[in-house]
Amino acid sequence: MESVTQETDLQSIFTEIDNSFDEIVSWRRYLHQHPELSFEETETAKYIADKLEDFGLVVKKNIGGHGLIGILTGAQAGKTIALRADFDALPIEDEKNVPYKSLNPGVMHACGHDGHTTALLATAQTLSKYREKIKGKIIFIFQPAEEQPPGGAKFMIEENVLDGVDYVFAAHLDSKVPIGKASVGAGYKMAAVDKFEVKIQGIGGHGARPQDSVDSIVIGSEIVNSLQKIVSRRIDPLESAVVTIGVFHAGSAFNIIADTAKLEGTVRTFSESVRKQVKEEIYSIVEGITKGFHAHFEIDYLHGYPALYNHLEESALVQNLLSDVFSEENVIDMDASMGAEDFSYFLLEKPGTYFKVGSQNEDQNTQYPHHHPKFDFDERALLNIEKSFVKIVAHYLF
Incomplete structure (x- = not known):
C-alpha cells in the first residue's frame, strides 16, 4: 500500500513540476545572461542563496570558496541524500542570437551549468513543499569552479560538506542525446x-x-x-x-x-x-x-581531477528508477569518455552515481557540442533532471 501511495504522490509532484516550467526557464535564462568564470562566481552564489532562503531551506555559504549548500530536513529521521550542481561558466564569447544571450563579454554558460543549477534549485523548491513526507535530510550542493582545476569539489569536501551524507548524485545535460532519454552506467565513466x-x-x-x-x-x-x-x-x-x-x-x-x-x-x-x-x-x-x-x-x-567512478549498486538503482521517469527503452548505457569531471571527488568519498540527461531536439541550435560558442539546449531537459532527482530522493526518503 505504501508503494501505491508513493507512486500517487510522485505523479502529483511530476504534474506540479510540469506546471512550473515557465518559472524555472526564467531562472535559467537569467543565469545564462549573467555567467561568471570559475572562482569568480560571487553574484551567482548570491542568486542561488536568495532562492534557497525563499524556499525556507537552511543555507550555508562560502564553502570552499563560493560554494554553498541548502539543507532540507524532513519531518522524520532517515538517511541523508546529497544532490550536486555546478554553476561556473567558461571564457567563451556567446554567439547565439537569442534574447537571453550572455551580457558578460567573453563569458558564457557553454556547458549547461546554468541548467544544472536551475534544475537543482527547482528540485529544492518542489521538495521543500513535502517536508512532512520526507524521512531524512537532503543536502543541495551548489559547487563552483568545475571547469578549472583544481576545481571546487575538492575544496568543498575539505570543508566537510559531505559529513553525515549517505549517498551523493549529480546529473549533466548531454547535447548528443535526444530529449526524453537519459544515460546511466557503472564503473569508470570519465577520465x-x-x-x-x-x-x-x-x-x-x-x-x-x-x-x-x-x-x-x-x-x-x-x-x-x-x-x-x-x-x-x-x-x-x-x-x-x-x-x-x-x-x-x-x-x-x-x-x-x-x-x-x-x-x-x-x-x-x-x-x-x-x-x-x-x-x-x-x-x-x-x-x-x-x-x-x-x-x-x-x-x-x-x-587534476581523479577518474570518475560510478558505484555499481547505486548506478543499477538509478537506472531502474529513471526507467520509470523516461521508460526503460529511453534509459541507455553511458559511454565512457576521456573528458573530466570533478564530481569524481564526491564519488571517492560517498557511494552514488553521475548520470546524463538528453537535451537536444530536431533544432540545430540544440545540437552544438558542449563548450561551443553557440551551445544551447531544449529547456524541457530541466524538468527531466528535476524529475530524476525527485525520483531518487523519493526512493530513499519517502
Missing part, C-alpha cells in the same frame, strides 16, 4: 585529468652557427614526438590513456636559435597505476632528451 608544463633551457645563438648553440626548438620537437610513443609503446594496449601537447612556444626571429621553449600538455587516464606510469614516462623522456642535447629542463606537473 582523470592532469596538466604538465615543460620548460627547456638551451643556449641561443645565430641561425647560421648552430654549433655554438643548444637549440631548444629541436629539443622540444624531439620531446613532442617521443611523448606520443608513451601510449603506443609503453602502456598496456588494454588500458586507456591520452597524452596531448596543446602548447609549444619558442623563438623570436627566423634567424635566431631560440634559447628557451615551453610545452604544455594534458594526460587522461582511468587507472591510477597507468596515471602514475605516464607521469614517470614523461619525466624520463624529458630528462633523457634534454641531457642528450646538453640542455636543462623544468617540469611543473599538476594532478
